[in-house]
Amino acid sequence: MIKLLFVTKNEGKVRELEALAANYDIVIEQVGYDYPEIQADTLEEVARKGAFHVSRLFARPLIVEDSGLFIERFGGFPGPYSAYVYKKIGNRGILKLMSRVRDRKATFKSVIAFCEPSMQPVLFTGSVEGTIAEKAKGKGGFGFDPIFMYNGRTFAEITTEMKNSISHRRAAFDGLIRWLLENKDVSAI
Known part of the structure; x- marks a missing residue:
């Protein structure tokens, strides 16, 4: 069995x-460490800097x-500023901003950065296309899930299993796994 250290405070x-x-x-294996998250114009830069920082602290x-x-x-707003925007205005605020907007296309994007001590991070990206709902729906998920629609339902309305089969995080994680299996001795992780 392989243990993969995931540095985040986000339980979802x-x-x-x-x-x-x-x-x-x-x-x-979760480590709830609150590392300094830079503000940058891309998720890639935020993930890269975060992984580089914490890999030095945890030395694994x-x-x-x-x-x-x-x-x-x-x-592309809120993009890399999504966590900040969610804390400040939440789903209700996004829906208010979208109240008179017809083009409701949106993309959820995830970047996973894998980093070993004294190495540069390797990035894996995933995305899923959808739209912004007219109103928040569903009781599942977290964050923007109640307003992100995929095939007629919000991420908060579908099961976790279904979301995990199509999500942006799934695509990024699958990329990580393929890379680990091809490039690393996974028993050493």
């Missing part, structure tokens, strides 16, 4: 990766993940 992300990792006989291979909601009509 941990639950999703734990479910995905179980398919590969990998245990996700690990992952960090950054994700964002990119609304096409707003030029």
Whole structure:
């Protein structure tokens, strides 16, 4: 069994990766460390810097993940600022901003950064296309899930299993797993 250190305080992300990792006989070991998250124009830069920082502190291979909601009509906003926007205005605020907008196309994007001590992070990206709902729906998920629609339902209306089969985080995690299996002695992680 492989243990993969995941540095995050976001329990929702941990639950999703734990479910995905179980398919590969990998245990996700969460470290709830609040590392300094830079403000940058891309998720890739945020994940890269975060992984590089925490890999020096913990001195072992690990992952960090950054994700964002990119609304096409707003030029990709909130994008890499999604966590901040969610804390400040939440789903209600996004829906208010979208109240008179017809083009509701949006993308959820995830970047997972794998980093070993004294190495540069390796990045894995995933995305899923959808739209912003007219109103929040569903009781599942977390964050923007109640307003992100995929095939007629919000991420908060579908089961965790269904979300994990199609999500942005799933695509990024699958990329990580393929890379680990091809490039690393996974028993040493």
